[in-house]
């Protein structure tokens with residue numbers, strides 16, 4: 001096997017990207033070496049170069065979602081063999097980054113590809129499912145979250161039957177997986193905000209009501225009151241801009257949980273006056289990376305069963321070089337209800 005590969009390197013903090021040849025890493029204990037066929041883009045991949053946040057290990061290899069074929073199995077790995085098709089939570093450091101042709105994968109955040117999805121579709125799943133589940137299902141794990149009992153554990157499916165949930169940004173990647181895990185947990189109604197052109201697709205995933213993302217907080221509260229009179233004890237803000245955070249905080253019931261996916265931006269006076277649990281959950285890029293492993297034990301079966309569905313994908317041409325165009329589209333908010341994907345092996 002060749003010892004060199006191509007990778008997209010972010011050369012310096014807030015610096016430029018370059019495609020360069022670098023060595024292929026060797027898997028250590030509980031690791032796999034994967035030949036990456038599909039890598040997906042996330043908002044964090046443009047925020048790191050734009051703001052110089054999160055990463056310090058320059059030159060940096062970004063990319064938090066990958067799918068491909070196992071090339072080599074490290075010591076102590078169980079359940080995987082050379083040639084297996086897999087998808088996995090990539091990042092958070094260079095040797096695990098998805099924007100290269102070969103990378104290491106931690107076996108506990110890797111799943112075999114079921115026969116009903118492609119590499120491209122599979123790569124839309126990891127960060128979305130990780131972020132959705134880690135913010136909500138923290139019963140008995142040492143992580144800040146909404147303390148729900150996992151739907152993938154015995155007795156978990158349908159456990160929250162009849163309880164409402166509101167998800168801001170249902171058509172985002174995080175939102176689409178949050179809708180699906182809420183459905184598996186039995187939540188009903190599942191109310192989400194999005195552009196209304198995406199309503200049918202979100203209802204197929206499990207949303208019961210799709211409200212226009214441009215409604216004012218008052219109008220949103222009025223619409224929700226027409227749907228349910230129960231207290232909103234679980235609210236998930238998959239967008240977490242200041243405007244959505246403050247609206248989400250307002251509608252969360254006293255004592256309820258509001259899950260955020262970006263740093264908190266709620267008006268401090270408002271927050272101090274209302275007893276609500278605000279969870280700032282930076283899972284996929286933070287300490288939750290390792291804690292996410294338990295959903296991975298059943299992910300192949302959940303996807304095979306069709307109860308966790310991948311996103312619609314948009315393929316960018318040019319292999320790793322196509323990432324730059326994709327990051328620009330994400331930054332300009334020009335991607336709706338879809339995951340941008342590249343094929344690293346097609347890099348010139």
Ligand SMILES: NC(=O)c1ccc[n+]([C@@H]2O[C@H](COP(=O)([O-])OP(=O)(O)OC[C@H]3O[C@@H](n4cnc5c(N)ncnc54)[C@H](OP(=O)(O)O)[C@@H]3O)[C@@H](O)[C@H]2O)c1
Pocket residue numbers: 042043044127131168169170171172173174175193194195196198213238239240241244260261262281282283284285286330335336337338
């Ligand atoms: N904490 C973590 O571990 C973690 C992990 C992943 C992502 N994130 C963060 O979570 C956020 C979402 O990431 P993502 O990958 O899910 O994003 P994404 O898929 O790129 O989001 C695009 C979608 O956002 C929707 N949207 C944008 N503004 C909205 C608003 N004001 N109200 C409702 N929907 C809105 C759009 O919906 P329409 O097209 O329907 O208008 C669009 O479909 C990002 O800020 C990202 O950095 C955090």
